[in-house]
Amino acid sequence: MTRVTFSTAVLTWAAEHGRKDLPWQKNISPYRVWVSEIMLQQTQVNTVLGYFERFMQRFPDLPSLAAGELDEVLHLWTGLGYYSRARNLHKTAQLLISEYGGEFPRSIEGLAGLPGIGRSTAGAIASISMGLRAPILDGNVKRVLARYSALREYPGTSAATRQLWKLAEQLTPPAELAAAYTQAMMDLGATLCTRSKPDCDSCPLKTGCQARLLGLQDQLPVPRPKKVLPEQHTCMLLLENPEGKVLLQQRPAQGLWGGLYSLPELDNINQLPQLLHSLQLTESGRRRLPPLSHTFSHFRLHIHPWLVQAQVTGVAEVTTIPQVWYNREHPPTIGLAAPVKKLLRSQAQPRSI
Template sequence: MPADLLTCTTAAPPPAWTPDTFAPAILNWFAQHGRHDLPWQPPTTPYRVWVSEIMLQQTQVAVVTPYFTRFVTQFPTLAALASAPLDAVLQQWSGLGYYARARHLHRAAQLVVKQHCGELPTTLEQLTALPGIGRSTAGAILSLAYGQRQAILDGNVKRVLTRCFTVTGWPGEPAVTAHLWTLADQLTPSAATVAAYTQAIMDLGATCCTRAKPDCAHCPLAPRCQALALGQVADYPAPRPRRDLPVRAVQWLVLRSADTGAILLQQRPPSGIWGGLWTLPELPLEFDAAQWCLAHTASQPDHSVTLAPRRHTFTHFHLDIWPIVMTLNTVPTQFTAAAGQQWFSVDDCQTLGIPAPLRRLLAELSSITISGN
């Protein structure tokens, strides 16, 4: 094994952990302090591991837990997921964010049924060929569900390794990522203990070696943690280089029927931001909402209320939303048939796949009278 990968280049480092000592230390800690009652364990089936790993991408266990329980109740098997309408899948995902994960999960289930007789593949190459499954997710599935010796490198593992071995640079940089993958592979134990180790190192990062206020006093890796020895735990991992996010601003048109209170929604294209979800008609700020309503419905809104703007932040930009609630006394028949658009009651809206800011906006509508006063 290359010695420079498991040693620190800073002055007077503590003795480095080695593959022979690293995994046993974590496994001993896991036996007493690890999480053994997560909803996807047991039963630890390939399907349940897969769903949980997709949900846990960029999302904490506490947030995922209720979503996972509802999801596998609605779709208890891979075949059930594959045969479900995408709308039903997105509805169960609504509020969890990063909706491409749900679309990829659904599409991958269909491909597994078609190409692999309904059973998740058992090789890294076949798994990573499926939508939404990267190398780390595939490694987690293969180690946790199949007991294969495969390394993982999720956010928790990156944090543990960068601190323990003082790996400099932002982990998202290709060279740093490659270095961490080499470390992760070297430190992963044999197949006999790989499933426990995989869960153990994720638990260690999630509950002990946390981003803020890590519990170094109870960490099994503390005796040889190089960042701790240098008093630099807070410096690792290096943060993503800061950049100012651009801001986009739009109007959301809340068209309501005076007779029924129904609201017009439109389904977004299958790809892109909020792909496949139901949202409100959207206009640039400079567009006249009343004129749009007249042009598209042949009806002038009887009442209009502009609500306070709100901001929703995506990974790459901020979205400032300006909702305008407009009441129509008459809902033209031809408008209801427009492609991708449909009228829903407020209660029915809650059963659809809708983004979180729209869910919050719909909750506000109960306090807005139909007259707009």
């Protein structure tokens, strides 16, 4: 298919079948498109809907986000994962206010130079909210183009990515159609050319799609080569005071769960007395809780939680780590790592040990 027949087919299909009521499709602005695109990077639309609405209620525009506390941004992000996205949103908002006069740059290069904005997100912001001719290559579009061109290698390699960007560039129509086309490609990938069971019979690209013509649509894109994830173990402590509050400590800004509040950790439960001593706590009982696991992109973490009833007996050693006694009935506005939230919820009703 040529650029014209390809884009016309996609646009004609989207006019009838495309998604039209997603919250970020209303009151379109660079800010709203940016926030939605960042949320959608690693997360399904259905999950993002609630997060987006809550985020927009609290931070309706760039100045409000820039002026907000990072803790609150992380709090609204709790459960979405990949927290560097939230930290970069906050950082970029502040940068745009302080260095760019509160406006988004009106070019792909300018947008892609901002923290957390890659080439595809820049393309989505530029095309959808600014009407610029800008290709995108998010996960959905990558899948469509990998199938359309019957790409025989994993699309995550740099050579394959270059090839797909070239194709995306070739197929993107002129600026006046760019916004509708970007949205249409996203819709097609999300609703028709789905990861499993693509609905090729209903697809506007079926006559030109090489994967379909070769009967390979179920085998493409080539999956990521499997790698064995390293395993790590940690002992997490729910130190609960007599009021049922649980001690949380803030993690360093950089690294895993950066800036989020988490439970104190030990390599081994035998180290508990030293920790309690440094916190000036005494233990009145403990109970092992069911273990849980959490998979990160680069390792798998096995968490061995313990509920420890503890009482403050003195002034804890001076520490620079911010900490809070977390009230589960009136939770403070802080960001929590997903497994920590799960553990706090699972122990929401204080029980005797």
